[in-house]
Amino acid sequence: MTRFVRWTAVAAAAALLATGCSGGSSDEAETGDRTSGPSSTAGSDGPAAPLPSSLTSQKLDWGGCKATADSPAPGDEWQCATLKAPLDWAEPDGRTIDLALIRAKAKGDDRIGSLFFNFGGPGGSGLSTMPWYATNASELGERYDLVSWDPRGVGASEGVRCRGDEEIQAAESVDITPDTPAEETAYFRDAADFGKGCEKSEGTLMAHVSTTDTARDMDLMRQVLGDPKMHYFGISYGTELGGVYAHLFPKNVGRLILDAVVDPGADAVGHAENQARGFQRALNNYLKSTGQGAEEGTRKIVDLLRRIDAKPLPAASDRELTESLALTGIIRPLYSEASWPTLTSALKAAEQGDGSELLALADDYNDRDASGRYGTGTHSHRVISCLDDKQRPTVGETRKLLPRFEKVSPVFGPMLGWDTAGWCHDWPVPGQYDSPEVSAAGAAPILLVGNTGDPATPYEGTRRMADELGKGVGVMLTWKGEGHGAYGSGSDCVDSAVNAYLLRGTVPKDGQVCS
Template structure:
């Protein structure tokens, strides 16, 4: 039950990313045990030094550290540990150990452009899973030939001292709580569940929850850039990864290299407006799915109203799934939302809705499990914990209590008749969170940065196209590339988009203003 729907690439793009790093051994299969700001793989030194000249003295030891690369147990990939200060304003008082992975450039070393850092969003999704399961093997070959492909699991996520909250059985119960309460008793049960969840995160994670903001993660990116020996940050971020990349550009415009911000987020939006617009984005994506489904001979659902009827029926009587968990309204809503992230999941959604119509909730439950990053053994990935922890730290809550949610329900249901109530009540996650927000929404300009490429998809569910327009408008040096299509994230979904992003990453060439694919 995240704050809203995660800003992340869908699970369909990460199916090969299940291998963990628990089998790491020492050694460097490609030679060289370490790298530093002055050493291995650095860019030509005709620009600024990787280490900023005006760096505060207390941060110098972090920027001058060397990474000791080791075999990750995944062929072709290495991993290392980056030390970062827990609090950049109190460097040296307490440190975090952040995990990095890379795959070296496949082309000649003399033609290497630099390191390309990738981030799949969330916030809270594992960048290392994304690198090893998709980007490091699935990005176009010329890009992988020109760049060392690099991922950093952000502080509090993945393998980088992740936020901890509850075990699998407690999470199973939590994900089944009714998120669209019909009366005061159900409202109180929802607020109690959210409050207990936040308290569990606070008890397990302690002071970490105060220091996993997007700005702090952006500072970690700059630290890694320097330690890798790159004078500028080259970066591909999708979804929440665009918020992280834009924050970096605003903090370090002089260090911006080639930044691709795909499925962009508009940082000016407050949490309330963001959540309402995201609900509308899922409704737009649902309409697109229904239009496609309606063209099929055996479409299991005729319109959005029929889907709402299914949800209401599940609210009264959950469906059996062949295990102890039953398919509740909340889990079914989550399963449908998961499938809207990518048209590749639409056939699976149709099969799941057909099964639900026949009294079998297992296929929709499987989609919900994919969304929750729940494995077959009942364990949950860190995104379920890191997502609210980062989101609630970055911005004040959208709504403060149940009374405010009731007042806002009409506007949410107007934005999304199917998902609006669910989105409205989910805003209470941050209202009950144990750590006060220290961020505020606001524009980013990155004044003086080199060209930045922003990409938006017209029927993106999780990051509506208007957000990409808004981000491109704010960033002083941004060019917007529009993909007229469906799904969350455009790179890898369309050859025209791939060519445009490739030209930018490999030669710095941005599309013409108004370019569309």
């Protein structure tokens, strides 16, 4: 199963379009307070405790990057290295884990420092995404080392795998909007089995891959790379990670960009409802662009999904398009307005009885290649989000939520409603919080970029993040556009404002709008 209630990396849209150690410069003064405390096991949540020198004095062995199971080796300008971090940040002298980093050094002479990127998920790989995304960040790469990493529990950084490829494909037959007691039993049995598979495979690591753990890893990386301040570009889920970092280490905040902003005040149910609203809004905008009324177009898609639920459609390679895969295939192109024609073609084919195009879109989203091999991003996604999310709605509570979810979105509401109980059902590790703490009093201004048509992180979350960061910290920039994320999506206004902030420290006026 694919869960959409969390936030997918910006690379998701890119993949679809592709197929159809020194201190800062004098510019640092523009970001405000330069005082940079040492990395520690606590931020504003508790007393600081200096880390052992075995961690802070690491010398990274940067070398050529190798191909991974998920991507080919990047060009020669890219270097990779491994950093040691505590498995348990409460015991920094204890067992360590490896974090895989990638960077391209600044091309110009007027270097500012490192610019760290997190592309979302949770579970998105920085090692595979950074070389592609660098084409969007060419101006930034003149004055910054472009740096990313696979967060703990992801890819090359102690990545998790909870079930095999055959088990993943078999689970695609599970009905994610169960209509009968038998389907409901199968739905929750599959959810519990997934958690047991994670526990059997990963054991201790499952309790140490939270967003807070990764935020602490970020500050260790900052110190080891020699940066007095954290300069950071967070996208989608990466905005939550950036907010948590700012809360823990407000005095270490340099220039932080948060693009496609998550609502930090929403709990697990709130996020599911927000996203049902966001995807339905994007679908409505798509339907209007095709000349259909939103209500009429939605009704046709609901009818199509009901027919597929009753009788899956034949597709390529002797596979079938189930309702679950159809929903995934519909959501996939909504991440980018440029992909809307792909959705038109896929829906037309499905109406004519051919599920191949929607299945191909679903496979792309689910990171399934032509040989039937699946990536592990969804495994990491689930392990991280279920450690973060404390809320565990019961089956009975979820049933009561379903009418509300269906009203918000007739297409996506039922799936996201059931997901509130199914995603972390019978999970072997308890969640940590209802919603993350992101208040960051005393931090330098943080630029938040919100897209009014964003399906995965609805625009309303941008204002909520600005409010929770605190007065004078969160600065809002609005783009009246479509798709997931704003920077590099075709708005010169957005790109210019972001580049001016990162390269010159120029903070735009709060509330600026780009149309």
